Amino acid sequence: MLASLLIAAVSGMRAMTPLATVANAARRGELPREDGTPALLAHPLVSAGTLALAAGELAGDKMKTAPDRIILPGMVARVATGALAAASLAPRKQRTLAAVLGAGVAAGASYVTFRARAAAMRRYGQTATGVVEDAVALGTASLAVRAAR
Template identity: 60%
Template sequence: MIRSVLIGLVAGMRAMTPLAAVSEAARRGTLPSDNGALPLLGHPLAAAGTKALAAGELWGDKLASAPDRIVPAGLAARLVTAGIAGAALAPRRQALLGAALGAGAATAAAYLTFGLRMRAMRRWGQTATGLVEDAVALGATRTIVGR
């Protein structure tokens, strides 16, 4: 269940990255055999679509017009994607708990990382801080989901 919490923490920073990684792992068949992943996650179109959305989010985050992650739509996206990813990384019989843990962790991390990012942006700017946050999110996701 720890992976469900950890993937939720990453979703607090980047909503789509954890979902894209879990979808790709489901497509490749590298999730544990007793996982709570929705069958649709492993479909090639789902994997390609979530990767495209994740790439768009990584790019869009550097724009001055990017909305804050703590606006209602941003929080809702994080709740949904972290819940799906958290369930996928949990044992099948505990998928609902994995979803709840992932969603809860994403909400907490969204507020925590928002505050950190705002302070960092005042010193280093939006692009530099966004790139650092991207690297943290991508590295953590890769470690959590595995290859």
């Protein structure tokens, strides 16, 4: 369940990174099949699509016009991807619990990381803090997938 909670926390920072990480791991066959990661995530088009969306989000986050992550559409995306990614990394019998916890963790992490980023931006600027946050998000997502193996 730790992997599920980690990947959900990443959703608080970047909505598409967790889904792209899980989809690509599923496509490469790196996730346990007995846990039943949704086959749709392993499809090459889904994997490529989530990667493209994640790359766009990483680039868009550095723009001055990027909306706050805690606005309603952003929160809906983070909660949804947090729940789906968390459930995908959980053992089959714990999927529902993982999805519920994942949604909550994603929502909570959104607010925590929003406040932390806002404070850091005042000192270091938007681009520098965004790059650091990207590195934390990508590293944590990779760690979560490795923990799920």
